Amino acid sequence: MRLRKVADRGVRGIFMANAVFSAVVLLGILAFLLLYGVRTFSGTSVLKFLSGTVWNPDAYGEPSYGLLPLLLGTLASTAIALIIAIPLGVASAVFISERLKGWVRVTVKTLVELFAGFPSVVLGFFGLVVLAPLIARIFHVPSGLNLLNAGVLLGLMSLPTIISVADDALRVVPHSYREAAYALGATPWTTAIRIVLPAARSGILAAIMLGFGRAVGETMVVLMVAGNAALMPKSLFDPVRTITSTIAIELGESAFGDTHFYSLFALGFVLFLLALATNLVAESLIRREKRSFTL
């Protein structure tokens, strides 16, 4: 009996230690970003960083560190990605979970999950040599290396994540719900859309958030197809530069201890805040959801 208690304590300790460890690592990274990022402001002002519309640290003349074009580039490409991926992803998940059965379902799900592990550099190459000329031809624009191209590819990238997680969420809706709906004379589609989908709302929201995270943090694809001009995006066909690709492009050449070097950590911190904000919003939505829809 005593031995059992000791073992129980030990296991609890191990889990506790793991949880604490991941929290410490996360806080450590955050502190590191903050500590380095803050030093940017010995070379430029906070106001100029937050409201500047020109990002040109490696300038011929005066360097400028304006966050806005990069932030807007990130937000715009992610927004396009989600506009494409949410309806497509949720619809696919409903179809896979509610309509497919047996080995067909397993095969489709496996294929979707396989696509989630697709190397982004290959997708970027596809965007460069196939999608870019296609966009240029269809819309009669000089070059297809632009916001639209990046958004479409990011949408494709977040699609498998959204489908897979949303499908899992739909699957755990109790079968009794569906049976009750059928008993009332609902068709399978009505059941799927009016009963099962609302019941899985919080899980689907989580799927969308994961998809958002995938799109916002992706580097290679946008680096290859977005055109990387740090312009304030005005149209779908303008080249854009995202926060992630800026860090990837410039970290290697910025001299250690330079304002430029520190500003890249400040960018990383902004990215972190972006992810944190969306997570908090999602969390509160899910919580509200749980209150209004009790099982």
Next chain:
Amino acid sequence: MKKLLSIATLTAMVTTLVAGEVMVKGSDTMLNITQRLAEAFSATRPDITVSVAGGGSGVGINAVVNNEVQIGNASRAIKSKEISSARANGVNPVEYAIAVDGLCVITNEKNPVKKLTITQLGDIYRGKVKNWSEVGGPNKPVSLYGRQPNSGTFVFFREMAVKSEYAQSMRQMNGNSQIVEGVKADLGGIGYVGVGYVKDGGISVIELSSDGTNYSSPLDKSAVDAGTYPLARPLFQYTNGKVKGDAKAFIEFEMSPAGQKIVEEEGFFPLNKSLVEKNQGNL
């Protein structure tokens, strides 16, 4: 079987420990040519492995400054800021030229503009000239393709042709081949790439002039040699202090007639007399 395997791994480990390894990193423009040189060098000296990585000239110089590699490739000269941070790190960068590049300005093959002055070129990249009709071409908007700031070509072209900030609308591409791909697909496109990257069809190489009367092409060896082509530049390798050991053997091979022949095969130009003399002073 297991024993055999472990002996094999052990031998492999020992050989890697014993054999010399030279690490080279930097300029993407110099990536292909350095890789070919490394392969040819390994054929003559199987005891030395040379590994070559890209990343851009800034990355290469930084790697030497931080003592991460023996040789840093750069398609531009080291900046004074980089020299001072190297000194602060106890590193003394020494420069060797291994080849000469005629930086090529390329446009879409269908664009009738085949000649530009350096001033026109600068105006185009400064964003002052926005339409090809302003430089004698068709009524078509110019779209600019260039490299990213970690590229030595980005810096060199800005120093030599733009002499100011690049237009913000310039697409910043991830390497020479991507610029070629972009310009090939874009009727109003203009880009700049190393001479080793223009063998493909679909693009034309612009003849440049600094005075407006004598135009020359970077594909013309005599123009690059004589320095009449305005965008000719040496390609450098940097080391910490005068190069020694295995790295020295590699650099000497690059400068040898066999090495310079590979340089020419890759589309670049061999070292001229003054560069050879400068190299000898540093060896």
